[in-house]
Amino acid sequence: MDTKKTAKERWEEARSKTPERDAEFSTMSGVPIKPLYTPEDLEDFDYDEKLGYPGQYPYTRGVYPNMYRGRLWTVRQFAGFGTARETNRRFKYLIEHGQGGLSVAFDMPTLMGLDSDSPLSPGEVGTEGVAIDSLEDVEKLFEGIDMGAISTSMTINAPAHVLLAMYVVAAQKQGVPPEKLAGTNQNDILKEYIAQKEWIFPPEPSMQVFKDMLVYATEHMPRWNTVSISGYHIREAGSTAAQELAFTLSDGFAYVEAGIEAGLDVDDFAPRLSFFFNSHIDFFEEIAKFRAARRIWATVMREKYGAKDEKSLLMRFHTQTAGVSLTAQEPYNNIARTAFEALAAVLGGTQSLHTNSFDEALALPSEQAVRIAVRTQQIAALETGVANTIDPLAGSYFVEALTDELERQAYEYFRQIDELGGVVEAIEDGFQMREIAEASARYQREMESGRRHIVNVNIYEPKDESDVELHRASLEAEREQVGNLKALKERRDNEQVERCLEAIKKACREGENVMYPTIEAVRAYATVGEICKAMQEVYGSYRETPWL
Amino acid sequence: MAKVGLDGHDRGAKIIARALRDAGMEVIYTGLHQTPEQVVEATIQEDADAIGVSILSGAHMTLLPRIVDLLKENDAEDVLVFCGGTIPKEDIPKLKEAGVGEVFTPGTPTKKAVEYLRRAVPSAS
Numbered sequence: 001m002d003t004k005k006t007a008k009e010r011w012e013e014a015r016s017k018t019p020e021r022d023a024e025f026s027t028m029s030g031v032p033i034k035p036l037y038t039p040e041d042l043e044d045f046d047y048d049e050k051l052g053y054p055g056q057y058p059y060t061r062g063v064y065p066n067m068y069r070g071r072l073w074t075v076r077q078f079a080g081f082g083t084a085r086e087t088n089r090r091f092k093y094l095i096e097h098g099q100g101g102l103s104v105a106f107d108m109p110t111l112m113g114l115d116s117d118s119p120l121s122p123g124e125v126g127t128e129g130v131a132i133d134s135l136e137d138v139e140k141l142f143e144g145i146d147m148g149a150i151s152t153s154m155t156i157n158a159p160a161h162v163l164l165a166m167y168v169v170a171a172q173k174q175g176v177p178p179e180k181l182a183g184t185n186q187n188d189i190l191k192e193y194i195a196q197k198e199w200i201f202p203p204e205p206s207m208q209v210f211k212d213m214l215v216y217a218t219e220h221m222p223r224w225n226t227v228s229i230s231g232y233h234i235r236e237a238g239s240t241a242a243q244e245l246a247f248t249l250s251d252g253f254a255y256v257e258a259g260i261e262a263g264l265d266v267d268d269f270a271p272r273l274s275f276f277f278n279s280h281i282d283f284f285e286e287i288a289k290f291r292a293a294r295r296i297w298a299t300v301m302r303e304k305y306g307a308k309d310e311k312s313l314l315m316r317f318h319t320q321t322a323g324v325s326l327t328a329q330e331p332y333n334n335i336a337r338t339a340f341e342a343l344a345a346v347l348g349g350t351q352s353l354h355t356n357s358f359d360e361a362l363a364l365p366s367e368q369a370v371r372i373a374v375r376t377q378q379i380a381a382l383e384t385g386v387a388n389t390i391d392p393l394a395g396s397y398f399v400e401a402l403t404d405e406l407e408r409q410a411y412e413y414f415r416q417i418d419e420l421g422g423v424v425e426a427i428e429d430g431f432q433m434r435e436i437a438e439a440s441a442r443y444q445r446e447m448e449s450g451r452r453h454i455v456n457v458n459i460y461e462p463k464d465e466s467d468v469e470l471h472r473a474s475l476e477a478e479r480e481q482v483g484n485l486k487a488l489k490e491r492r493d494n495e496q497v498e499r500c501l502e503a504i505k506k507a508c509r510e511g512e513n514v515m516y517p518t519i520e521a522v523r524a525y526a527t528v529g530e531i532c533k534a535m536q537e538v539y540g541s542y543r544e545t546p547w548l
Numbered sequence: 549m550a551k552v553g554l555d556g557h558d559r560g561a562k563i564i565a566r567a568l569r570d571a572g573m574e575v576i577y578t579g580l581h582q583t584p585e586q587v588v589e590a591t592i593q594e595d596a597d598a599i600g601v602s603i604l605s606g607a608h609m610t611l612l613p614r615i616v617d618l619l620k621e622n623d624a625e626d627v628l629v630f631c632g633g634t635i636p637k638e639d640i641p642k643l644k645e646a647g648v649g650e651v652f653t654p655g656t657p658t659k660k661a662v663e664y665l666r667r668a669v670p671s672a673s
Contacts, residue, residue, distance in 0.1 A: 108607075112554050128605060197558065328634075329655050361655075448657055458657070470636050548565050548569070
């Protein structure tokens with residue numbers, strides 16, 4: 001043995017004698033990965049500055065002192081289909097079985113601010129979620145459910161103010177005041193332009209509606225989360241992990257700035273901001289992303305926006321496993337993919353988790369597939385032992401180096417967005433969309449050239465896959481919904497509806513808070529489509545320049 | 549390349565559009581949220597040989613036959629219609645019966661779409 005050489009040199013020499021596999025040694029986002037990480041990778045690493053303790057600044061190790069030792073993450077599966085009456089029956093079933101929080105999925109027309117009878121709606125009414133046209137549907141949705149006793153999450157963005165108004169009025173009719181209502185609406189319009197593409201108005205007026213809702217909820221709804229800032233859709237659109245991290249956090253900062261511009265104190269609303277991330281298949285990169293996200297948020301909120309309340313600094317988030325990682329080929333393999341992704345979310349310290357069902361590359365999930373998805377979380381929580389200690393990967397040379405690298409890339413994107421003038425300006429320039437399209441095309445090239453493998457897609461030919469029992473949407477809901485809407489328009493006071501719509505337009509023109517006239521309009525049974533169309537007359541519509 | 553209905557999932561449409569363009573074909577992408585009427589109108593205006601429809605919302609059984617019918621009504625039934633997206637296997641024969649040339653499901657390599665178009669529309673490139 002040559003004693004003059006260091007252990008590391010001897011290792012490098014020994015290693016170089018055997019060739020490496022012909023494979024791509026980088027994360028799926030393209031971060032190069034070394035064969036080994038050592039203390040040299042964390043030379044200036046200061047534990048207190050970089051990590052701290054759970055529940056303490058900068059929250060890298062988690063937002064609560066006890067994390068899963070105190071309470072496990074919440075299993076939160078997203079559901080909704082057909083008419084309000086059908087979904088109401090499902091909600092009651094869930095409540096009877098101990099679920100305290102409801103999560104509403106809306107159908108595509110509702111998400112786009114259209115009514116069920118719009119020419120763009122055929123085939124989509126009640127298929128991907130529940131169809132809501134007017135207050136009447138929201139009343140049916142919560143019939144027999146005490147709206148003061150539950151918390152409701154509504155996945156709605158562009159027309160979120162209309163659905164919030166309907167929720168408030170339906171509750172008032174049950175005798176529950178807005179102060180008592182608990183829940184969240186997604187209401188993250190910026191990521192719609194960047195990724196999910198469910199928009200109504202151009203970005204500037206959309207941010208005005210956001211401010212109106214934030215001011216209304218801060219004043220009247222202390223238990224309501226006005227926004228769930230979402231990276232999920234950005235990732236599903238093909239972004240890298242670093243882009244998901246950077247674009248989501250920069251959207252978050254834009255909402256903070258909007259609240260400050262609207263005259264609110266940052267600590268009055270920031271404690272109610274929450275996040276929603278994707279958990280993709282590259283295990284360590286995802287864990288690093290979650291840890292970096294908490295550290296960046298805490299740092300920027302304190303250093304740049306002067307937040308003082310601890311709750312303004314800690315980033316709470318929901319996670320969903322990556323729908324885009326599921327394959328239509330041999331779909332049962334998706335159970336394994338989802339389990340790995342769920343594990344990354346848990347090791348990253350998520351507050352709640354949705355695990356996708358194995359059949360979702362083919363259709364909406366069947367009941368059996370949903371059950372397996374929920375069981376996957378329960379197995380992770382109760383059998384694997386991963387919840388026994390807090391942030392178990394902290395101090396790993398590799399995970400800490402990767403966390404630092406993702407953080408570095410995020411700050412680099414913040415700089416580029418600032419140079420363009422801010423998030424809205426960057427969107428108008430197409431910046432985030434171009435970056436995502438590039439990343440997505442690069443990934444596809446790597447896959448098709450065989451540099452990256454997806455089992456049963458570009459390696460190992462799939463066996464037969466035909467015997468999966470799928471959920472089928474029916475067109476019954478569409479007929480029923482369109483019929484109900486027609487009857488409502490005949491029955492209600494249409495002159496009152498007209499007056500209310502005029503009041504909304506006036507508020508839009510004069511910069512008054514649009515929440516108040518929207519509440520009056522929904523009370524008069526104006527529809528989602530009518531209200532959004534009235535606002536479009538003032539605000540205009542949005543059409544994107546598609547980036548290929 | 550077209551996105552019909554309200555579904556905003558455009559990653560696949562863009563990937564296929566890029567691949568066809570890289571293969572030397574002239575590609576026009578409609579952008580999002582098009583009605584079948586708008587797609588057929590654009591097809592006729594642009595004198596396109598084929599329409600590729602990307603659809604992940606589950607509305608394929610309503611929207612695709614509508615496009616085929618509208619092409620017929622406008623004497624443009626020689627335009628090839630093909631599609632891709634989250635489409636259950638048992639719907640594929642029904643779509644083909646309705647006049648859809650080919651259905652690509654998730655995970656299809658882009659070169660398959662390119663080869664298919666070269667074969668089905670020899671004038672494409």
